[in-house]
Amino acid sequence: MDIEIPSSLPVMILSDVCLFPGTPCSLCMFEPRNRFMLADVLDGNRLIAVAMRSRDEYEQMEPVASVGVIVQTGAPPHQETPPVWRGS
Secondary structure (H helix, E strand, C coil): CCCCCCCCCCEEEECCCCCCECCEEECCCCCHHHHHHHHHHHHCCCEEEEEEECCCCCCCEEEEEEEEEEEECCCCCCCCCCCEEEEC
16 A cells, blocks of 8 residues: 655654554553544544654654554544554
């Protein structure tokens, strides 16, 4: 599936997560800011960038990110069903 990636996307900074093309990944989200971001993404094009958290500074990210599309989600993001992402 070819996806046109827009010039800007929301970025979620996560520890030790990388999305690979065509590979599904289920992520549990506990932080309210990530759940709000997920709700916004589900209302839009379902695309999100995922960057790996820097090992040196908690709120910083590594210079490389991957883009994923949310292909499945159970309930609204305030519930415990994790969304399934697929790398693009």
